Amino acid sequence: MSVSEKPRFIAQESLIGTRVTKMDAPEKIEGKTRYIHDISLPGQLHAKILRSGRVHARILSIDTRAARALPGVHAVITAADVPDQRPIGVVRDHLPLKGDRVRSLRDEIAAVAADTEEIAAQALSLIEVEYEDLPLLANPEDSQKPGAPVLHDDHPDNVAMRFEYSHGDVRAGEAESDVVLEDTFKLHYVTHCCMGVSGIIVEFDASGSLLMYSNTQVPFLHKREFADYLGMDPSRVRIIQPPIGGGFGSKLDIYPFEVICVFLARAAKRPVKLLFTREEEFLASPTRQPVLLTLRSGCKKDGTLTFRQVHTLHDNGAYTSWGATTPFVMMQTFSSLYRVPHCDYHTVAVYTNNPYAGSFRGYGNLQATFAIEQHMDMMAEAIGMEPLEFRLKNAQDAGEVTGQGMSFKSCGFKECLTTAAARSDYSRKRRENLEQRQSGGPVKRGIGMASMLHVGGGAKIYPSDGCGTILKLDDFAHVTLITGASEIGQGSETVLSQLVCEELGLPMSAVTVVNNDTAITPWDVGVHASRTTFIAGNSAIGAAKKAKVKILAAAAKKLECAEADLDLRGGWVIRAASGEALLDLPRLLRSLHFSDKAELVMTTFYYEPPSVHQDKAFKGDVSAAYAWATQVVEVEVDTETGIVRMNRVTAAHDVGRVLNRLGIEGQIEGGVVMGQGYALTENLLVEMGVMKNPNFRDYKLVTAPEIPEMDISFIESMDGEGPQGAKGVGEAPAICVAAATANAIYNATGVRMFDLPFTPERVYRALAGKSEKLCWKPE
Amino acid sequence: MTEIERYYAPASLEQAVDCLQEAGGVTVLAGGTDLMPQKNAGRLKPQRTLMNIRGIAELRGVELSGGEIRIGALTTITDLLENPLVRQHLPQLIEACNHFASDQIRNVATLGGNICNASPAGDTLVPLLVLDARVDLVSRPEGRMLRRGLPVAEFFVGPGKTRKAPTELLAGVTIPLPPENYLGRFFKFGTRPALDIATISIGFGGILEGGVLSRVRVAFGAVAATPVRASHTEAALEGRPLTEATIAAAAAAARDEVTPIDDVRASAWYRKELIHNMTKRILDHVAHA
Amino acid sequence: MSLMHDIDFTLNGVRRRATVRVDMSALDMLRETIGLTGTKYGCGEGECGACTIQVDGVSLNSCLMFAVDCHGRQVVTIEGLGADEASTRASALRDAFVEHGAVQCGFCTPGMMMQASHLLDRHPHADAESIKRGIEGNLCRCTGYKKIVDAIVAVGEGIAP
Known part of the structure; x- marks a missing residue:
């Protein structure tokens, strides 16, 4: 803070709900931000990984002699060179370097560290591997058949994980139903496509301490896991996170390339940098979990939901990452999005020779919502009720505790429904579109709605779901906000600073954020579950409140008045009642x-949300708050080509409270367009374990001319636990789009599509009646 | 792997064709937008000489003379889009250029490069077929400039394969000036306006007088090993009144005469359906033009 | 060892020489040989636009350009954008990207800026639809493009006809 002339009065101004520009935007705009790709350490070597290119095979031999002999090669490693390697992943089923057998196309066989990338690539080409192909398991439905190839000897049934959940008695529910529907839905492979490809830089210092420049979204979990993995004292593992070129959940697990780079740095005794190519990013990154899902739902004639029964088959791929655990989230949607008295949910995640599935924005909820929101429309039609009315009749309210034990302290669901419907003129357009199905030209208009429930106050999965903050005010009243919460582009650094400034009455320019070094920042569980604004926000507020107490106490002493009469505003201590400026804050801090009794204003705070761990039956109030949304999608379907154009998306989101309007709009718009890609354009084609389109030419992200017009409304339910009333929003906007699009295509054409994506040929086939009716039931 | 042993950037057409005449392979670099990714993916082996022809000024530009429009091989897609002659006379080509890749690629990619790549889905090739374009090939055996023209329809022999001899350089294309009342249409099917490889593309050209079509040209892209003229479809239209029945017959002929394949972008069945439906749509538009 | 070739060109207004592999891309030259890392690698195939630079006044994908082809030309990267007399527009674009929230992870941003600046050079008053077409070769995974388009439109509207 610069010293300014003393103002007499300072008017109250709030930052909350305003459009605050992103703090790191100027650096990024000028190309000055140093992503991991842009960092070079002195003496650094370049690493490359040899992948199997086989889908399922036994490794007979690996000959690395020629590669080792190549000038410029510093280290070549195979499984034989790292006898201490151990399995990684959620169920520890994944050895980073494969020595005896490969189970998917991307499997790591060997790795090289060399002076240049070219030499490393040349060395890879000199490695000779002999394979013997093994029978292939490409279809998850085949995994449970007698005689199916077994992918992991310790999982003879090919089952990686099972989930069983139930509340009520679905048989009783079915017995009292007037309408019962059963349909099978099929969800496809998509992947994150972060614009910055994956990478890592590893170095060991003279004492053997490990320093990783990593793009992880979970630095503190990573630190602990790597220490454990390498048998090191965790205090000797340090992770620095350079700015990340996109996360979206892709960086929540430890991946083989990271471990391999550590091995290479250890072997070469030099810093080693490893970057993926785009093709490698496609081949070797986790995917969203493909799911086969059979949903049985019922309701009464009056529109009351009676029961839901769900079976899902998850294609786990060859190894287990977080994708297998998405049922945690999926079951919440089935059990609790609407009031449903009886619900059963069963999942089997099975091994195949396909790419393995990780976590991806929405975490299973896109898949669950796709099924449930189509069934809502179908049931409404079956009983002759308007879809909006049917949803309103069954929608949750504040105060509800669901069968799964979720307690909705704030809930703007009904307002989301009515707002999105009104702003899109949903009911009128839906009726008019029905009329034009049979008449008019080949291009049909459709409108469809879908809603969602997602955690909005963290998710208590780990022993703690908390986040720590250290706040330092220097002798010029400049704040250093040291937070455990990582910035992955979502704008956490800006919103956290905003919350601190709001407490301390300071402008945004008074804050510097430190958030990227485990040696400095306090613990946080990571960027996932839409939790950062809520959890890290409450943590930052907590630290700021403590600083404020300390400052006001000192001021009160100096001014000989009560602390309660004072406040902070505009860099001054003011009289709370009048706004009269009393003490210049920097001067107070210096004094x-x-x-003689020198004191610094430095505070710490650790926020742990008041949520609980679920019990073994998956029951419990797992999040401190819940987010709601309704989205209405308007499409045009060209029945002569099958192309679906998304013209407009009307989104109403219960976000608790808008903190940074600019940031939250950006989250919603980006999420909607990501949902549009999931619905219409993105399709990772995997045939017999082989990825057919590992490039942006044939894996189609949405481009600028394709985006819909977006109308966004914020429902401010003012959550009692949320920071300034806010709830998490990161994942929510991507969740409803595909489901609403399916309903819109039905409205336009009378054809219901149960499987994604809605790419032109697939839609055209469905319109021509050439799609196979999906029907799957577990044996 | 062949290593590049020489980099050469000739300033004149003579120098360039002399280089081609020398023994040993030459990779010709123009815009580079296809060459670079093909090289990186290992689909194209660089020859011993990399010859950058971009500096040959005479190969760039559009001119009208003697009832023909001549387009130099180095003319970029953006040049074409901004050229008044092309805009006025060659609507199909403009439409194709408008759907070509992205602005960054249009700024650099050359018409000659698109032709020499001979992709079955090459965006400009279908309009060139419909416009009766001829390719202008230059060589210099024994120090003597030799030019030969070849109809575009005869130039392509397979994916990436043309009748251009290794010693020849594509200097440009020549297009007879279409008459005043000429109707030209181009349609490319993809999910995006551009930055998309055509699932199918359709070119149409002809004259509609008194409701009757003449000088009909129809060509299709991405439905065979090369972009192709559609002779049966043309026959179903030539000299006939453009009625619903004619349109239906032409669309059916189109579906029957294309021989697409299944690939990562579409099935053969769907490509045939698109050819049928979109040929019909284009002809409907022409009928109501 | 690949054939090396000496080139002489102007980079961000400064004349310079470089010795490059003949099969190297301009992107690799900028990032590895010269050490300017503002230009990003996103795909290496001209499909994402993260590597967009301007050469002789037009935007292009530096991953598709042969480094040797820079010889004798004027190359501008994000580090040099707005260093010349057209700097008012570049600076207006920078401000607009900040004010409109056009940046999230920021990885596509330098390429987006280079393309946006080229577009407005060519079409100073481009409307939203033509701007969307103009950036169709620039992928962004975070923003959904809307705020990027808004930012570019705002700069176009801000320029007196």
């Missing part, structure tokens, strides 16, 4: 510091 505290440079005195």
Whole structure:
């Protein structure tokens, strides 16, 4: 803070709900931000990984002699060179370097560290591997058949994980139903496509401490896991996170390339940098979990939901990452999005020789919502009720505790429904579109709605779901906000600073954020579950409140008045009642510091949300708050080509409270377009374990001319636990789009599509009646 | 792997064709937008000489003379889009250029490069077929400039394969000036306006007088090993009144005469359906033009 | 060892020489040989636009350009954008990207800026639809493009006809 002339009065101004520009935007705009790709350490070597290119095979031999002999090669490693390697992943089923057998196309066989990338690539080409192909398991439905190839000897049934959940008695529910529907839905492979490809830089210092420049979204979990993995004291593992070129959940697990790079740095005794190519990013990154899902739902004639029964088959791929655990989230949607008295949910995640599935924005909820929101429309039609009315009749309210034990302290669901419907003129357009199905030209208009429930106050999965903050005010009243919460582009650094400034009455320019070094920042569980604004926000507020107490106490002493009469505003201590400026804050801080009883204003706070761990039956109030949304999608379907154009998306989101309007709009718009890609354009084609389109030419992200017009409304339910009333929003906007699009295509054409994506040929086939009716039931 | 042993950037057409005449392979670099990814993916082996022809000024530009429009091989897609002659006379080509890749690629990619790549889905090739374009090939055996023209329809022999001899350089294309009342249409099917490889593309050209079509040209892209003229479809239209029945017959002929394949972008069945439906749509538009 | 070739060109207004592999891309030259890392690798195939630069006044994908082809030309990267007399527009674009929230992870941003600046050079008053077409070769995974388009439109509207 610069010293300014003393104002007499300072008017109250709030930052909350305003459009605050992103703090790191100027650096990024000028190309000055140093992503991991842009960092080079002195003496650094370049690493490359040899992948199997086989889908399922036994490794007979690996000959690395020629590669080792190549000038410029510093280290070549195979499984034989790292006898201490152990399995990684959620169920520890994944050895980073495969020595005896490969189970998917991307499997790591060997790795090289060399002076240049070219030499490393040349060395890879000199490695000779002999394979013997093994029978292939490409279809998850085949995994349970007698005689199916077994992918992991310790999982003879090919089952990686099972989930069983139930509340009520679905048989009783079915018995009282007037309408019962059963349909099978099929969800496809998509992947994150972060614009910055994956990478890591590893170095060991003279004492053997490990320093990783990593793009992880979970630095503190990573630190602990790597220490455990390498048998090191965790205090000797440090992770620095350079700015990340996109996360979206892709960086929640430890992946083989990271471990391999550590091995290479250890072997070469030099810093080693490893970057993926785009093709490698497609081949070797986790995917969203493909799911086969059979949903049985019922309701009464009056529109009351009676029961839901769900079976899902998850294609786990060859190894287990977080994708297998998405049922945690999926079951919440089935059990609790609407009031449903009886619900059963069963999942089997099975091994195949396909790419393995990780976590991806929405975490299973896109898949669950796709099924449930189509069934809502179908049931409404079956009983002759308007879809909006049917949803309103069954929608949750504040105060509800669901069968799964979720307690909705704030809930703007019904307002989301009515707002999105009104702003899109949903009911009128839906009726008009029905009329034009049979008449008019080949291009049909459709409108469809879908809603969602997602955690909005963290998710208590780990022993703690908390986040720590250290706040330092220097002798110029400049704040250093040291937070455990990582910035992955979502704008956490800006919103956290905003919350601190709001407490301390300071402008945004008064804050520097430190959030990227485990040696400095306090613990946080990671960027996932839409939790950062809520959890790290409450943590930052907690630290700021403590600083404020300390400052006001000192001021009160100096001014000989009560602390309660004082407040902070515009860099001044003011009289709370009148806004009269009393003490210049920097001067007050200096007088505290440079005195006989020298004191600094530095505070810490650890926020742990009041949520609980679920019990073994998956029951419990797992999040401190819940987010709601309704989205209405308007499409045009060209029945002569099958192309679906998304013209407009009307989104109403219960976000608790808008903190940074600019940031939250950006989250919603980006999420909607990501949902549009999931619905219409993105399709990772995997045939017999082989990825057919590992490039942006044939894996189609949405481009600028394709985006819909977006109308976004914020429902401010003012959550009692949320920071300034806010709830998490990161994942929510991507969740409803595909489901609403399916309903819109039905409205336009009368054809219901149960499987994604809605790419032109697939839609055209469905319109021509050439799609196979999906029907799957577990044996 | 062949290593590049020489980099050469000739300033004149003579120098360039002399280089081609020398023994040893030459990779010709123009815009580079296809060459670079093909090289990186290992689909194209660089020859011993990399010859950058971009500096040959005479190969760039559009001119009208003697009832023909001549387009130099180095003319970029953006040049074409901004050229008044092309805009006025060659609507199909403009439409194809408008759907070509992205602005960054249009700024650099050359018409000659698109032709020499001979992709079955090459965006400009279908309009060139419909416009009766001829390719202008230059060589210099024994120090003597030799030019030969070849109809575009005869130039392509397979994916990436043309009748251009290794010693020849594509200097440009020549297109007879279409008459005043000429109707030209181009349609490319993809999910995006551009930055998309055509699932199918359709070119149409002809004259509609008194409701009757003449000088009909129809060509299709991405339905065979090369972009192709559609002789049966043309026959179903030539000299006939453009009625619903004619349109239906032409669309059916189109579906029957294309021989697409299944690939990662579409099935053969769907490509045939698109050819049928979109040929019909284009002809409907022409009928109501 | 690949054939090396000496080139002489102007980079961000400064004349310079470089010795490059003949099969190297301009992107690799900028990032590895010269050490300017503002230009990003996103795909290496001209499909994402993260590597967009301007050469002789037009935007292009530096991953598709042969480094040797830079010889004798004027190359501008994000580090040099707005260093010349057209800097008012570049600076207006920078401000607009900040004010409109056009940046999230930021990885596509330098390429987006280079393309946006080229577009407005060519079409100073481009409307939203033509701007969307103009950036169709620039992929962004975070923003959904809307705020990027808004930012570019705002700069176009801000320029007196």
